[in-house]
Amino acid sequence: MARPAPVPASLTLEGPMLTRACVDALAAQLDARDLAGGPVVVDCRSVHDVDPAGLCALLDLAQARDTTRCVLVALTPALLRSALEVGLARWFAICRDADAAHELLQNGHAAACGP
Amino acid sequence: MWAVIFEAADDLGAGLRDIAGRPLLIRQLQWLRDNHVAPVVVEVSDGPHAARLAALLLGGGEPLLEGCIVLPSAAPLGLAGAAARAGAPRGEPLLGLASDLLVSGALPAPCREGRYRVDAPPGFAGARCEFSVTSGRAAPASARQHAGWGLRIESHATAHALSCAVLDGRAPDVLVHAAQVRPGVWLSRGARAAAAAQLRAPVLIGPGARVLAGATVGPQTILGGRALVERGARVARASVAEDTWVGEGANLYEVRVEGARVESLADGEQRLEADPLLLRARRTAGTAPGARVLALLLVCLLALPWSLSALLQRARGRPVATRRRLQGQLLWFGALGSRLDCVPALLDVARGRRDLLGPTDPGLLDELAGLAELRLAAFDLTPALARSPNPDTRRRMWCWYALHRSPGLALRLAWRGLLGRLGG
Numbered sequence: 001m002a003r004p005a006p007v008p009a010s011l012t013l014e015g016p017m018l019t020r021a022c023v024d025a026l027a028a029q030l031d032a033r034d035l036a037g038g039p040v041v042v043d044c045r046s047v048h049d050v051d052p053a054g055l056c057a058l059l060d061l062a063q064a065r066d067t068t069r070c071v072l073v074a075l076t077p078a079l080l081r082s083a084l085e086v087g088l089a090r091w092f093a094i095c096r097d098a099d100a101a102h103e104l105l106q107n108g109h110a111a112a113c114g115p
Numbered sequence: 116m117w118a119v120i121f122e123a124a125d126d127l128g129a130g131l132r133d134i135a136g137r138p139l140l141i142r143q144l145q146w147l148r149d150n151h152v153a154p155v156v157v158e159v160s161d162g163p164h165a166a167r168l169a170a171l172l173l174g175g176g177e178p179l180l181e182g183c184i185v186l187p188s189a190a191p192l193g194l195a196g197a198a199a200r201a202g203a204p205r206g207e208p209l210l211g212l213a214s215d216l217l218v219s220g221a222l223p224a225p226c227r228e229g230r231y232r233v234d235a236p237p238g239f240a241g242a243r244c245e246f247s248v249t250s251g252r253a254a255p256a257s258a259r260q261h262a263g264w265g266l267r268i269e270s271h272a273t274a275h276a277l278s279c280a281v282l283d284g285r286a287p288d289v290l291v292h293a294a295q296v297r298p299g300v301w302l303s304r305g306a307r308a309a310a311a312a313q314l315r316a317p318v319l320i321g322p323g324a325r326v327l328a329g330a331t332v333g334p335q336t337i338l339g340g341r342a343l344v345e346r347g348a349r350v351a352r353a354s355v356a357e358d359t360w361v362g363e364g365a366n367l368y369e370v371r372v373e374g375a376r377v378e379s380l381a382d383g384e385q386r387l388e389a390d391p392l393l394l395r396a397r398r399t400a401g402t403a404p405g406a407r408v409l410a411l412l413l414v415c416l417l418a419l420p421w422s423l424s425a426l427l428q429r430a431r432g433r434p435v436a437t438r439r440r441l442q443g444q445l446l447w448f449g450a451l452g453s454r455l456d457c458v459p460a461l462l463d464v465a466r467g468r469r470d471l472l473g474p475t476d477p478g479l480l481d482e483l484a485g486l487a488e489l490r491l492a493a494f495d496l497t498p499a500l501a502r503s504p505n506p507d508t509r510r511r512m513w514c515w516y517a518l519h520r521s522p523g524l525a526l527r528l529a530w531r532g533l534l535g536r537l538g539g
Contacts, residue, residue, distance in 0.1 A: 081173040082515065084187050095201075
């Protein structure tokens with residue numbers, strides 16, 4: 001019998017500005033939950049502006065950890081644009097909303113398993 | 116019905132190719148809108164084209180893009196992957212269109228599931244291509260014939276050939292956003308051609324573009340928005356990208372030109388045109404007057420210590436500064452090996468040849484060519500912009516800065532860098 005897919009943890013990237021502190025808080029949330037590579041859905045809907053230091057910290061976070069099972073959802077236009085410009089999709093899977101992310105992660109869709 | 120424009124796996128960024136004055140992606144969105152297909156998911160895979168597509172999709176100003184769902188991906192996901200990530204409803208019909216495929220003509224009503232084969236427009240020998248309508252996220256087995264034409268825009272040469280067909284009236288379903296002043300001669304809004312300039316059909320002069328007296332433009336030529344063709348220049352069977360300046364005496368034939376970059380339409384070979392007197396980007400904003408004055412003041416302030424160091428360097432038989440050509444500009448680079456090396460760069464700033472603040476990396480310039488105007492600056496903001504030990508992070512942040520550079524951002528970073536230094 002197939003083992004059920006683990007339920008993705010839901011985290012939030014606090015806004016309204018993506019700063020280094022926001023990214024540090026996200027990293028702390030990841031650490032606190034001891035996610036051990038389990039699926040994570042990060043809601044980005046409150047991030048309406050991007051600070052270079054925050055974007056740099058997010059890139060560093062992505063490169064320092066295994067984020068292949070980490071899905072960013074509900075990106076605002078400002079964050080979406082920066083995500084495209086710096087290529088965040090190389091490290092994070094990006095979905096339109098949490099429902100799409102949950103469905104993908106739980107169904108084990110090939111496209112969801114990694115960016 | 117939802118639609119997904121997914122990246123063609125072997126042809127990233129195809130949606131940026133110009134079809135008679137508008138990007139292919141906008142043409143695709145127009146076709147979908149004409150057929151009442153909404154919402155539309157647009158996949159953008161990571162690559163050098165992503166920043167340009169981001170500017171097009173999220174820069175505002177294009178009504179067709181309202182309601183589009185932009186989906187970044189690391190590599191092309193295909194129809195099923197992109198639809199799943201965009202949250203397209205399962206079990207409902209979904210139109211899948213590759214990013215390099217332009218289709219015309221009305222969809223049947225009701226639009227039944229199946230693979231739709233489309234023939235190339237008259238005069239094009241391209242292979243038959245297809246799009247699909249499916250509710251199962253997998254390509255359906257049944258195949259139908261679509262009433263309109265379709266063409267895979269696999270290169271700039273194909274895009275140029277189709278653009279000329281559009282101007283000639285051989286592909287009437289594609290709208291030209293310009294006025295036809297003579298058969299095959301199209302002038303966009305704000306475009307001006309001197310009375311003594313020759314325009315040979317088919318030709319499209321883009322919005323705000325200018326053709327000066329004595330220049331010859333056409334046949335089979337597309338001038339992008341705000342392009343400028345100087346006196347005596349000849350442009351034929353060519354595509355000139357927006358904001359490109361074609362200098363006096365330049366002779367362009369069967370090429371695509373973007374700033375100083377030239378690509379042959381015959382074989383796709385690319386090269387960087389070295390002579391800025393013949394070709395360059397018009398969008399060189401130049402150094403701000405305030406920055407030039409400030410640079411001059413700093414040069415005056417540092418002149419004495421720099422002169423003393425330069426004399427010592429000379430006495431050792433070593434060069435004080437070297438001159439290199441970068442992005443068509445001859446720039447000075449200090450060779451003292453100290454912080455006073457900024458003085459020659461400041462002289463360039465005072466001359467208006469480079470900026471005062473910004474990240475500096477010659478390697479990056481090659482990568483960014485065609486993406487954004489990033490010129491070497493006198494003072495490097497990298498420590499404030501990308502305080503990261505990871506070179507890949509720094510490179511990506513430089514790209515980001517190049518796309519977002521503004522006096523306000525530069526000052527903010529300079530202030531942050533200064534505070535960082537004071538704080539140790």
